[in-house]
Amino acid sequence: MRFSVVIAHRDGAELLLQALSHLQAALDPARDEVWLVDNGSRDDSLARVRAAYPHVHVIENGCNNGFGRACNQAIRQSTGEFVLLLNNDAHVQPDALDRFEQNLRELPRAAIVAGQLYGPDGSTQRSHGVLPTVRAELGLGRQPLPKLAPDRPNEVETVVGACMAVHRAAIAQAGLLDEAFFFYFEETEWCARLRRHGWQVWLDPRIRVTHLKGASTRTVRRGAQVEMLRSRLLFYRRVFTPRVAALLTAWRIARLIVNGLLNAALLLLTAGLNRRLRNKVAIYGTQVAWLALGCPRSWGLPDKCPERGRRPG
Secondary structure (H helix, E strand, C coil): CCEEEEEEECCCHHHHHHHHHHHHCCCCCCCEEEEEEECCCCCCHHHHHHHHCCCCEEEECCCECCHHHHHHHHHHHCCCCEEEEECCCEEECCCHHHHHHHHHHHCCCEEEEEEEEECCCCCECCCEECCCCHHHHCCCCCCCCCCCCCCCCEEECEECCCEEEEEHHHHHHHCCCCCCCCCCCHHHHHHHHHHHCCCEEEEEEEEEEEECCCCCCHHHHHHHHHHHHHHHHHHHHHHCCHHHHHHHHHHHHHHHHHHHHHHHHHHHHCCCCCHHHHHHHHHHHHHHHHHHCCCCCCCCCCCECCCCCCCCC
């Protein structure tokens, strides 16, 4: 097999079917396979996929196993020389897999190659980033993104994981996605780990991917923000020394509390009429409550699978 395309999914049948429809034009049926890992969908996603795309391999979790764990399930069972991790709200163009393959073969130390993300209106989305530094996390200076050449692949530090091709040889050396991350920061930690093992991360602006950004978490925004905070604090522990991780954690919590209080004061001054402020205060309040209660695992995104039986990344 050439590519094993892996899609982690939970609810949103229409989104998923659109993504699969675009993917079909990029597949070579003789050399590519598609794996769908369903994290406990409550709609008719699976029935519709099986009816429209019977060749898709389906793994049913019956509960929410998180993004990294779900992807790892399929990666372990798949056979492709390369793996394409594709969001259920990302649409690839017909030449995408061929271009990804060309890059992975021509760039011998490329572990990951990602494409340029665009919104449905054609607007450019952020598709790569720099690894967080202590100074940046403490708010002591922004990390500017390097300007990329538009007509060739560019080596970068990190990529947004909505659509990224990964060399299985790199996975074999550096390991799978870290399953301690439930949602968010998985690809950032993976990029950092792969680079520590001597691999490279690339972005090819010629590979265009339409990304309906945030569609999968729009209805569970408070829970998603808890997951964001949880993953950020875990990222500190994974990439920094214990002392630095403790410093950054304390700073992040203090900043969260101050921002929450300031926005709550502004909300009172506006008599609670500003909807945007109400939403921000609710998110800050939920995050502070999560911290105060000892960071319970059950908070965040819903219907999480039990802890037992999970394999490390």
